Amino acid sequence: MTRTADGAAIRADGLAAGYGGEPVLRDVSFTANRGQSVCVLGPNGGGKTTLFRVLIGELRAAAGRVEVAGRPAYVAQTERTRLDFPVTALDVALMGALARGRWWLPAGRTERAAAHAALERMGLDAVAGTRFGELSGGQRQRALLARALVQDAEVLLLDEPLAGVDPVSAALIGEVFGELRSEGRALLVSSHDVESARGFDLVLCLHGRQVCFGPPAAVLDRATLQATYGREMIVLEDGGPARAVTVQHHEHGGH
Amino acid sequence: MPSPLDLVDLPFLRDALFELVLLGVAGGVVGAWIVLRRLAFFSHAVGSAAFPGLVVADATGVSAAVAGLAVALGYAGGVRRASRAGREPGEATALLLAAALALGVVLASDVFESGAAVDRLLFGTLLGLDAEDLALSAAATGLAVAATLAFGRTWAAVAFDPDGTAALGVPAKLADFLLLALVAVAAVAAIPAVGALLVTAVYVLPAAAALLLADSVPGLIAWALALALAEGVAGLYLAYWLDVPAGPPVAVLGGAAFALVSVARGPARAGRRVRGPAPEAV
8 A cells, every 4th residue: 555656545456356265356447536535336245345445455455556645544334333332432533543653652632632623523522422332323423434534534435424324414424525525535435325426526336346437427327337236226217317226235244 | 157367367368369369450451352352252262272281281290381371372373373264263263172172181081191180270279379370460460451551542443443443554463463362371370260161250251241331441441350359359258168169159250240230230231232243353
């Protein structure tokens, strides 16, 4: 993982990755610049999480290469976090301060101030002392985003941040996404919601390999969506632009 | 009923009391990380896996601490390697545990004819704790406290969200490896007092109950430490009174305390939404 030479935030070139056997993801080549948001669409097992794991450096590319500007922040699916864990929303936000390097020292005043500011930005200042497991799904997602804000990364990778999130949280998260883009940060966001992909600058479709990459208007057509989702999608025929509803189950097997 | 003051008046009980106080501190600190990192099965297995090493040490006069540590650390490395090779962590732990116990039984019954020593190794003893046992427990306790001060934030973050923490740039893999090694050392240190089969009485039961009571990681450590100390000292007194090894009464008290806390805290917390991946480190 290296800093990009030409100022791009993320660049993948002929990337393939897997878990020992055959690659579960191949032929991925795309570039996202600073201030751009990319929606990653694909079915379960399509390679979205695998791509994220390569980008955070947890998984080595089997072929090709990736470049990321700085160390990215990663927000995993909320449903993969533990609810029995004795931490508050503030504790979770403070974990982002570990990225500042002094992981062996207790959190200092500056770090606590950054965590409080991030919680306030995510509308969680009133529940800073509430146990993470007792927050609503949307609040938990916002707490994890607050951790990413404290990390202060140039690139943020978010795995289905809007899945199962209440409308208030979804609106707030969308607002913060806009602010992060205007700050020049790049966002890579995986989603099952084809309609929400229209709000992104770019769309990357994966189905074990890269199906398509480009602006939503160019990518989100019936043929591309069917190549991406196959039978896991119903295309709604109502005369307008292709609208699609995915019908897959949420089984996150790590791909 | 014997006087509780015998625990400090009688020299052999004083040693046992000192040992259980040291293990109580280690049990609170290490136990907290064991339940947070979901290493309960591993901690049981690594203690039991030291059994063949202890049988050999007992029969040949080799230092039990050295032999136990060698086997336990080798076991921890073996489990980690098996997991990396693609085996599910619990499966790898169980496979190596069965192999280690079988080897220990064969060595004890057919090779060295260990006899009564087997009971002592499996369930602990009040008698015969020597300076080496106390020194190992003191070292394990000191190591646990020092490592918690240095790695506590990282361990908590990794246990909470392994993938998210990997992106933070902290030495997560090193911290994980050190935690496994610390659990192995702590388990071996507890074997003389409570036995290879009951190290979880010190390291898992108090911390599991504490997890139902605590609202923060420092709170979890404090509760686990208090429970481990209380159960250790009370268990020692019961062992003296009933003339049994220390391990079983400490384990029974740990189980009873967990049941009481579960009932007192109600189903909302006792069955607490344990969701998400099981991020076993091994």
